[in-house]
Amino acid sequence: MFRVPSLVLDWISEKVLHFGRITLLFLDAVRWAVRPPYRIMNILRQMDFVGTKSLSIIITTGAFTGMVLALHGYLTFRHFNAESLVGATVAVGMAREMGPVIAAIMVVGRVGSAMAAEIGTMRITEQIDALTSMSINPVQYLVVPRIIAGITMMPILASLFSLAGFIASYFISVAVLHISGGDFIYHVHDLLEMNDYTNGLIKSVFFGFFLTLIGCYYGYYATGGAEGIGKATTRAVVVASVTVIVSDYILSAMMFK
C-alpha cells in the first residue's frame, strides 16, 4: 500500500543526494581553482582534448546542420517567394540555438563520456587515492583543468559550428538551390544582430561548464568495476545532454525577450 510513495521518496532522495554532491564538487573546484599550484600544462592538455580534438566532428556536423537547415528553409520559404530569407534564418538559428546546443551535445558525447570513463577508472583503480596519498588534491588536479577547458573551449567550438553551418548553407543555397548570393548575404546582414551571437556564446560557456562538471562528477563518484564505469559514462552523457537542453530553454527565456 505504501510502496508507491516509498519509491517516489527514494527517487527524490537519490536526486537530492546527486544535486548536493555535485554542488559540493563544484564549490570544491572553485576553491581549488584559485589556489596554487596552477598547473598550466595540465589545463592546456585538457583544452587540446576538449577543443582541438573536437574540431573535425564540430565542423562536419556544423556544415551538415547548416545544409539541412538551408534545404528545409528553402522548401518552406519558396511557397511565399521568400527563398532569399534562407540565409538569415540559418544565421540567426545557428548563432542563437543550433551552434551552442548541437555543438554542446556533440562535445557531451565525445568529451563528457571520456571524462567520466577516465576519472571513473582512476577512482576504481585507486589512482585518485594515490594522488591524495601524495598530498595532491584530486579535485585540483583532475576536475579544475577539465572545467576550465570546458568553459574556454565551448564558445570557440560553438562559433566554429555556426560558421561551418553558415558557409555550408551559403554554398547549398547558391550552388544547388539557385538563390542569389547577394540576397542571401543582404538578409543576413539585415536580420542577424550582434546580440544573437553574444547570447549564443554566453550559453555555450554555461554548457561547457555543465558538461565537464557532470562528466567529472559521475567519474569521481564511480563505484564497482567495469560495470560501474559503464553506468557512470552512460549517466554522464544522459544527464549532461538533458542539462544542456533544459538550461538552453531557461537561458534563452532570460536572454531573448
Place this chain on the structure above:
Amino acid sequence: MIKILDLKKSFGKEEVLNGLNLTIQDGEITVILGRSGAGKSVLLKHIIGLTKPDDGKIFVNGDEITSMTEKELNRIRVDFGMLFQEGALFDSLSVWENVAFPLVEREHLPKAEIRTRVAKKIDQVELTGMDDKMPSELSGGMKKRVGLARALVTDPKIVLFDEPTSGLDPITENSITDLILKTHEIEKITYVIISHNIKFALAVADKIAMLHKGKIYAEGTPAQFQKSRDPLISGYVSGNLNEIMHG
C-alpha cells in the same frame, strides 16, 4: 611512531573495525595479518587519512590525524609513501613519469635532482632500462616495483603496503619479498604492510599484528607466532582455514 586507539568504522550495518588498538614502532616492518575482507585495507586508509573513522584516534609521530582538515593532512602525508594493491600507476604516464610524479607535482625540485633521484629508485627496484614503458606493458610484479619506487622516491619516513604479494606467482612473490627486505635494509624506515599471506609475513616482519573481527587479536614476532598454541594463530600459521573461519 603510529598509535591507533579504539578505532571504529562501519559501512552501513557492517562493522569493519571494532575498537582496534595498535602501536607501530619506528624503523620496524610491521605486518598486519588478516583474512580477505577483515578490514585491513580500511585500516591502512585510516592511517594515511584517506578514510575517516566513526570513532577513535590515530596519532602519527604525536599528531592526532582523525580530526585534521585536508590541508593539515596533506602536511602529514608528506612523510608517507604508499604502495597500492594493483600499483595504482597513472595509465597515461610512463614508468619514469610515474616515479617522478610526486617530485614534479609536489616537491617542485630542479630537473637534474629529479633525474638523479628517479634513476636511483628505478635502479633500486631493479627496473633499469624500463623508463619509457607504459603501465599497460608491465606485468603485475613490475607494476608493484614501479609503485614501490614511486612510494620511496620522496624519501618518506613511513611506507604503507597494501597486499604487496597478492595476485603474484610464487617466484615474483619471492622477488617482491626480497625487494621489500632489501629496500628496508637501505632506507631503515617504518614499513606497515597489510597481507593475508602468512608465509610472506613470517619472512619479512619484525612484528606481526593479527586482525580478527575488527580488532587486533594478537601481536608478536614471527617466532612467537610460529610457536603459539592459540588455535586461531596456529590455524593461520598452518593454513587451517577451518579454525580461522569458525574461530
